[in-house]
Amino acid sequence: MTSRVYIFDTTLRDGEQSPGVSLTVEEKKEIARALERLKVDIIEAGFPVASPGDFEGVKAIAETVKDVQVAALARANQKDIDTAWEAIKTATAPRIHTFIATSDIHLQYKLRKSREEVLELAVEAVKYAKKYTPLVEFSAEDATRSDWDYLAQVVVEVIKAGAVTVNIPDTVGYTVPQEYYELISHLVEALKKADLYDLFAEGKVCFSVHCHNDLGLAVANSLSALLAGARQVECTVNGIGERAGNAALEEIVMALKTRQDYFEKTLGYPLETRIDTTQIVPTSQLVSKLTGMMIQPNKAIVGANAFAHESGIHQHGVIMHRGTYEIMDPQEIGWTGSAIVLGKHSGRHAVKFKLESRGWKLSPEDLAKVFERFRQEVKDVLRTVHDEYLEGVLLDEFLEDEYRYQVQAAYVSSLYGAPLKPLAQVEILDNKKDKRVAFDVGVGSIDAAFKAVAKALGYNFMGTAEKDFSSEKDLRLVDFHIDAVGKGTESLGVCGVVIEDFHGKRVAGLGKDYDIVAAGLKALVNALNRLEAYRSKGEELKRTLAQKTNG
Ligand SMILES: CC(=O)SCCNC(=O)CCNC(=O)[C@H](O)C(C)(C)COP(=O)(O)OP(=O)(O)OC[C@H]1O[C@@H](n2cnc3c(N)ncnc32)[C@H](O)[C@@H]1OP(=O)(O)O
Ligand SMILES: CC(C)C(=O)C(=O)O
């Protein structure tokens, strides 16, 4: 048996069948090009008879990609097959994928045909498709709920009719791994009885699997079928597809790669795909963007948290040796690397690691002070802890005496329904007891307040604007959020801001108040105090603290 597993990607056909997903021809071409770079073996480009748009999409893909087979779906009738062929005939390697259901429930209620009639339609469809191309795939829809002996009969007859790939779909995600293994084994036995086994053993006829995820078993079932002899897996990027989706391409590929040892031990040889795994993340993100189907953060392989570590014990392990908590190299999948994310569960090792990565070397005593302050003031307070908040705590610990500004008073208007803009007037006291007063307007009260504070202190607040910095005074807002601590209207507003200056220095500020505008003002002034203290004393402090670690 061959060790090669063929990856049949159906993102553009079954994936597009996800409720709410509709791709334009251009978007389909963009995804097809990404799939070609990913090096899938077959792209199922669509179901051409379904609509003129689907036809155009398949045709455009057939004309665009070169190093990959292009498949088109067709029911078991001549019109569907003719239309499929018209759409894919210019492809380098065109494949017609014809199908009909074989389960009694589908025969009785949907097709309203007998088993004999369906067998005949299947055989005729394969023979008809074969007139166009040698690459004919047949699928027995709802195979896993079909009578096993009848299914075996259909499989044998479609192979005799010329099908080179026979797909055994778990259309409704019903089977379980051991049962699916036994079903594929049963069909392999049927080939032996029909004297077709040599074709299968030599790879001239291939069993394919196509699993849906209704019970969350699509990937497990697909892998199980590979152990039983299937050599083509039908799957979609990010696992999108009908209902709960299809088997996720990235999970199958990485399971085969990561557990190659297991497949080799069990089969006597490894299972291999030709996928360029570094293309997985870019392709996943493209599919998510164009389909509008968000990737859940904890999604295996491609979720934002798949290689992120927030809890102290794990962070310590990963800092010492990535392999303690990671079974794959994120860079092999197309991520830039693993991420140590500061948060509620972070410990001292992660804090030390983060500070060192920003150039701060601290003695154990100083580290203990910063960690304690981080624990008290940030860990439980913020949901998302950018690294700048940690550095901010360090600056508070050692440079608080340098902080120059304090909000003395503020008047900020809030409007509803009036054709006017909110106005903010702020009074800030500096450490020479001079008052700095300014007012400004904004799109909302916090925007107005931030502009007024910046103006009072000689800065120009650009908001989150993408435009380039043009003056030393420019300040860009990188992150802003307000969380409520407590319940109801009496909860405490906690505001976090991260700002960036002309030189690319980012600092964070925190402010708390029962009035959320006041919390925002405090946060911005805190950030500006830290920024100015860092500018005047930051580098010197780095050297002083590092010297303490030597002595
Ligand atoms: C498991 C799967 O993913 S199968 C693929 C599912 N994908 C899609 O259905 C997406 C695109 N589908 C469509 O645009 C439409 O359903 C079309 C254009 C294909 C057909 O539209 P309509 O002609 O209006 O038929 P409709 O969808 O209502 O019903 C399906 C018909 O196909 C028949 N049919 C279903 N599967 C097959 C098959 N594999 N082979 C032959 N006939 C079939 C049904 O019995 C029914 O026939 P009837 O009209 O004689 O009762
Ligand atoms: C058309 C077939 C292969 C299908 O999508 C299914 O059975 O789920």
Ligand SMILES: [Mg+2]
């Ligand atoms: Mg399907």
